[in-house]
Amino acid sequence: MSAPLWPAPTATEPVRASVPLPGSKSVTNRALLLAALADGPGTVRLALRSRDADLMADALRALGATMTPSNEGASSVDWAITPGPVAGGARIDVGLAGTVMRFVPPMAALSDGEVFFDGDPHARKRPMGTILAALRALGAEVDNDALPFTVRGPLTGGEVTLDASGSSQFLSGLLLTAARFEKGLTVRHAGPPIPSQPHIRMTVQMLREFGVRVDDSEPDVWRVEPGPIRARDFTVEPDLSNAAPFLCAAMVTGGTVTVPDWPSETTQPGDQLRQLLADMGASVERVPGGLSVTGTGRVGGIAADLRDVAELTPTIAALAALADSPSRISGVAHIRGHETDRLAALAAEINGLGGDVSETEDGLEIRPRPLTGGVFHTYDDHRMATAGAVIGLAVPGVQVENIATTGKTLPEFASMWADMLEGAR
Known part of the structure; x- marks a missing residue:
């Protein structure tokens, strides 16, 4: 029809x-994931209420976070978020949201259980191989190079080299969870220039605002120290x-x-x-x-x-x-x-x-x-x-x-x- x-x-x-x-989708979905990985309860205020943001909230809930909305309006919501142990056995619907399909699998790899990902028909055509290969190189089990796929950890972190020229989200997805890896993470980009560089700067700045130590002083290299992600209240632009x-x-x-x-x-x-x-x-x-x-x-x-x-x-x-x-x-x-x-x-x-x-x-x-x-x-x-x-x-x-x-x-x-x-x- x-x-x-x-x-x-x-x-x-x-x-x-x-x-x-309403609030930025890019900021909203980064903030929601960081709050779900934090060391205590926090609030994400004026978060965007949209399909992509709802898919992220649903994914985080499926992985063990408690997501409680308040002050809901037509296109914004305040989320009270209480992190929980990252749980396996979840099924994640990514819809057509690049942030969900690229940001959530590294978080899922904190669990030693299987987490299944799928989405809209066209989502199966979107590039995923780069970040899934990186997770595999870091020790996760990943059974495909595109949607649908299953991820199983746990990862301890380390070093990985990838070509992120297809999407800055490949890099951001790894960085957002990296502090929770036992060894932290060093990511090296090898390839043509990464597009959407402001989105990488957004990721690094938000990590720092959540108390994560990130060294991006060397071109095309990002080092994230292991440690807690600090719980806080965060307001979305x-x-x-x-x-x-x-x-x-x-x-x-x-x-x-x-x-x-x-x-x-x-x-x-x-x-x-x-x-x-x-x-x-x-x-x-x-x-x-x-x-x-x-x-x-x-x-x-x-x-x-x-x-x-x-x-x-x-x-x-x-x-x-x-x-x-x-x-x-x-x-x-x-x-x-x-x-x-x-x-x-x-x-x-x-x-x-x-x-x-x-x-x-x-x-x-x-x-x-x-x-x-x-x-x-x-x-x-x-x-x-x-x-x-x-x-x-x-x-x-x-x-x-x-x-x-x-x-x-x-x-x-x-x-x-x-x-x-x-x-x-």
Whole structure:
């Protein structure tokens, strides 16, 4: 049965809105796992409530942590977490969440029992071999190189060399549990540059905030000392990557969108939106308590290496399709292994609306042309869905397939989009 179609609203006036955002998925899922491995009870406040975050909470509960929610809202929750001994015999549903499929297996390897992992059909196509081979090299039993697989520990830690150029999550997944290994862990990267470096810096910073000693002074080498992960209360920042479609709406419509509580300092890759959107013609300004983007009446093309911020590629590509000059996006070959092959999907869907996009080895070349309405397929990929919404602002008749897939990281997206546009009517 085909997924329902969502008529993407077309803006008739400049958008003028303030858009509060729920917590970062990347920060939420790291914080939940660290709290579940800590040396005592703790709280993760303003955590994102989404499919990916719920899958992480369910996985941690299955492995022995007590997860108690409170102050639940539409898209946020406070979790009181009491760690327990990591239990074998669990079955983990990773859905389509890269953080769950890459972060949880090293934790499962603390147990001497079998832990079974599986997920959505497309999850079985996502790269997993690198981190599973690393666990195997460290002494775990792993019966496959992709989902579904079973992990059995226990690991004592040590040293391992891997090629993390396919995903920074391979490295983060090992580092997050490393302090709990008896010998700690030294990880060496051998291969092309690791993408999404800000996510690695996020992992290292959060480990330090939880009291873990990490030495990353040598390039491509990370050393984590064995020891406790300190219990604490932790508050999650707003998700800056999820700000992308809303801030782009200001540019497309010539309006202004403000995101409250934009942090002054952060390791989130989404913070690079400030420079990217300015390079494409926006006026970007820090305001008291937030960040404002104002459209100048022009969207310019861009030549951008998005290796460190690959998750922004769909939104930047959608904006580039509406620009007045060509764009080239590079450095993102690895997003062929995300929720879908995002490069092929973006080219197919923008071209399906009359665009002119071609794939390169590591990105896209986008030559703007007048677009027409039509179905924008999402491939069960939340960022494809929001990209379609951005195009729909300027192109009447765009119908986004399965807008509900945004529930992966932003469950209230459709209503938030409508609320943003309400001020433009």
